[in-house]
Amino acid sequence: MKFFVFGTSRFTFLCGIKCGAAFALLFVCLTTPVFASEAVELQAGDCGKCHRFQLQMIAEAGGRHATEIGCLDCHPQHPPKGTETQVDCTLCHEGQAHFEIGDCLHCHVNPHRPLETLRDPLKPARKECLSCHSDVGQEMAVAPSRHSELFCNRCHNTHKEIPGCLDCHGPHLGEQFARDCLRCHSAHQPLQVIAAGYVPASFCRVCHARQASNLADTNTNHGGINCTYCHKGVHPSTSACQECHGLPHPQAIHSEHTDCLECHGDAHRLISHR
Ligand code: HEC
Numbered sequence: 001m002k003f004f005v006f007g008t009s010r011f012t013f014l015c016g017i018k019c020g021a022a023f024a025l026l027f028v029c030l031t032t033p034v035f036a037s038e039a040v041e042l043q044a045g046d047c048g049k050c051h052r053f054q055l056q057m058i059a060e061a062g063g064r065h066a067t068e069i070g071c072l073d074c075h076p077q078h079p080p081k082g083t084e085t086q087v088d089c090t091l092c093h094e095g096q097a098h099f100e101i102g103d104c105l106h107c108h109v110n111p112h113r114p115l116e117t118l119r120d121p122l123k124p125a126r127k128e129c130l131s132c133h134s135d136v137g138q139e140m141a142v143a144p145s146r147h148s149e150l151f152c153n154r155c156h157n158t159h160k161e162i163p164g165c166l167d168c169h170g171p172h173l174g175e176q177f178a179r180d181c182l183r184c185h186s187a188h189q190p191l192q193v194i195a196a197g198y199v200p201a202s203f204c205r206v207c208h209a210r211q212a213s214n215l216a217d218t219n220t221n222h223g224g225i226n227c228t229y230c231h232k233g234v235h236p237s238t239s240a241c242q243e244c245h246g247l248p249h250p251q252a253i254h255s256e257h258t259d260c261l262e263c264h265g266d267a268h269r270l271i272s273h274r
Pocket residue numbers: 006008010025028029032034042043044046047048049050051071072075078079080085086
């Protein structure tokens with residue numbers, strides 16, 4: 001009897017429980033003498049006779065697994081006699097960091113359609129992500145913060161999704177929206193504060209009330225200047241008076257008084273009688 005080749009407990013189980021499916025299988029087995037003789041090797045063309053579902057799936061969505069390899073490349077042997085029923089993904093995928101992270105099927109759930117069923121990792125991921133986004137790892141290493149200690153998918157729940165800072169933090173100021181955070185912070189180096197572009201004085205005032213109110217009160221020309229015009233680059237940084245004014249007075253005065261503020265008081269509340 002040909003189907004005795006399948007005389008495993010599993011087949012008996014199938015017979016008992018899934019009669020319909022089993023009879024179909026039985027029918028195929030009887031009409032398809034692939035296992036009839038031990039001498040006959042399974043051919044690539046045979047697989048679809050019993051595994052129509054897998055064949056169809058791979059044809060429809062297998063991508064390059066459908067076009068560049070066949071069933072036997074991944075399933076060199078067949079049960080119950082064969083034990084090497086599937087090979088490791090890394091047999092063919094090697095030479096890139098991404099192929100060294102293991103647990104391929106955690107994300108590529110179904111090897112017969114490896115990209116269609118690509119799923120976001122259900123467990124915390126970091127080295128998995130860095131296998132492709134190594135630049136992000138470098139950014140974080142250069143300017144470490146507590147964000148560097150978080151798993152990537154704590155913020156990027158689904159691949160390519162960008163979170164908003166306000167999902168997890170409150171703003172410094174009621175009038176700030178999510179897009180404002182990135183005017184000063186960057187996501188992967190949040191302690192590297194660099195005010196870029198136009199930043200309203202109120203955004204600085206929330207932490208530097210004295211300087212801001214002085215500047216608002218002064219009737220000198222400094223009053224019309226934005227904070228970030230004098231405080232450029234990585235916070236906190238300050239341009240020296242000379243960077244904009246040079247040494248405007250006679251050399252004798254500057255030699256005697258090296259600090260401009262001796263006479264001009266305060267950058268934000270200048271003493272000036274011009
Ligand atoms: C005559 C029907 C038939 C043909 C033809 C057939 N299979 Fe199977 N295949 C089965 C049955 C039945 C099982 C379940 C056997 C078991 O679990 O012991 C199975 C199981 C498998 C499994 C699962 C193995 C495991 O470890 O659980 C793979 C993979 C597989 N077949 C691949 C193939 C490939 C590739 C081909 C073509 C080269 C093929 N089969 C041809 C009937 C067939």
